[in-house]
Amino acid sequence: MKLVTRAQLGWPASAAPSQASTRGVKIHYEGTIVSTKLLTDHGLCLARWKAIRASHLANKTENYSDVAYNYAACPHGYLLEGRGLGKRTGANGNQSLNQAHYAIVGLVGSSGLTQPTNAMLSAIRDGIELLRKHGAGNEIKGHRDGFATACPGTPLYAWVQKGAPRPTATTLPTEDNVPLTDADLTKIADRVLKHDGVIKVPGAASSNPTWTLSSVQTEILTRLDKANASIAALSTANSKLVDAVAKLAADVGDLDPAAIVAELTRAIESVEVRLDVTDA
Ligand SMILES: [Zn+2]
Numbered sequence: 001m002k003l004v005t006r007a008q009l010g011w012p013a014s015a016a017p018s019q020a021s022t023r024g025v026k027i028h029y030e031g032t033i034v035s036t037k038l039l040t041d042h043g044l045c046l047a048r049w050k051a052i053r054a055s056h057l058a059n060k061t062e063n064y065s066d067v068a069y070n071y072a073a074c075p076h077g078y079l080l081e082g083r084g085l086g087k088r089t090g091a092n093g094n095q096s097l098n099q100a101h102y103a104i105v106g107l108v109g110s111s112g113l114t115q116p117t118n119a120m121l122s123a124i125r126d127g128i129e130l131l132r133k134h135g136a137g138n139e140i141k142g143h144r145d146g147f148a149t150a151c152p153g154t155p156l157y158a159w160v161q162k163g164a165p166r167p168t169a170t171t172l173p174t175e176d177n178v179p180l181t182d183a184d185l186t187k188i189a190d191r192v193l194k195h196d197g198v199i200k201v202p203g204a205a206s207s208n209p210t211w212t213l214s215s216v217q218t219e220i221l222t223r224l225d226k227a228n229a230s231i232a233a234l235s236t237a238n239s240k241l242v243d244a245v246a247k248l249a250a251d252v253g254d255l256d257p258a259a260i261v262a263e264l265t266r267a268i269e270s271v272e273v274r275l276d277v278t279d280a
Pocket residue numbers: 027028029091143149151152
């Protein structure tokens with residue numbers, strides 16, 4: 001679970017009323033336009049969650065004590081803390097509905113970004129399981145259950161009706177451990193399809209105008225083998241150098257200055273002796 005706490009958001013403890021247990025959790029969406037830019041910028045998710053809280057606090061009609069939801073879930077799989085655990089939601093429509101279920105909102109809307117990513121569904125599931133450990137019953141419902149609203153929108157409601165299952169494939173880990181979103185995968189698939197399954201590598205155009213997926217894979221493996229061989233050779237050279245330095249250090253340690261002077265003196269004398277011989 002990738003939880004972003006209130007403290008991390010810079011928020012004080014929630015002033016919402018306590019609600020120690022409920023029959024379960026209700027799922028919501030934003031019901032407005034949500035920018036698809038959220039998909040590629042998690043900073044925008046945090047900014048949006050802060051903006052939602054600010055708008056709720058500014059709402060004089062509802063007179064909210066805090067953001068209305070217990071948690072939010074973003075397209076990148078983060079569970080963003082709202083009122084949090086043990087707090088009554090203000091999102092379900094009226095007092096009795098708020099007492100009956102906690103509330104989690106998916107950061108999708110009625111236009112723009114409307115499809116929850118698998119990572120978002122996983123984060124909502126994380127929120128449901130977290131709330132279940134702290135007083136929530138087993139019910140999973142949509143805002144529209146028992147209240148006249150389109151919330152949580154068609155895609156989320158269809159998922160709720162299936163029992164809100166955790167998606168099997170959420171994210172593929174990448175080198176820097178940034179989760180690959182569904183949108184990323186769609187983009188990659190689009191690019192491959194546009195080139196009829198062939199990836200064109202501009203830098204390699206003259207010698208090898210087209211690369212297929214398998215030839216790219218082979219090339220990468222070949223380069224990895226070469227890199228590994230270079231690393232092995234460097235490692236061998238390095239250990240030889242270490243041995244040589246160690247031997248040199250030991251040799252120097254064995255010698256004392258007097259012995260060196262004596263040795264040099266003997267050498268000089270022997271040269272003189274030979275010179276004498278030559279002169280004679
Ligand atoms: Zn709702």
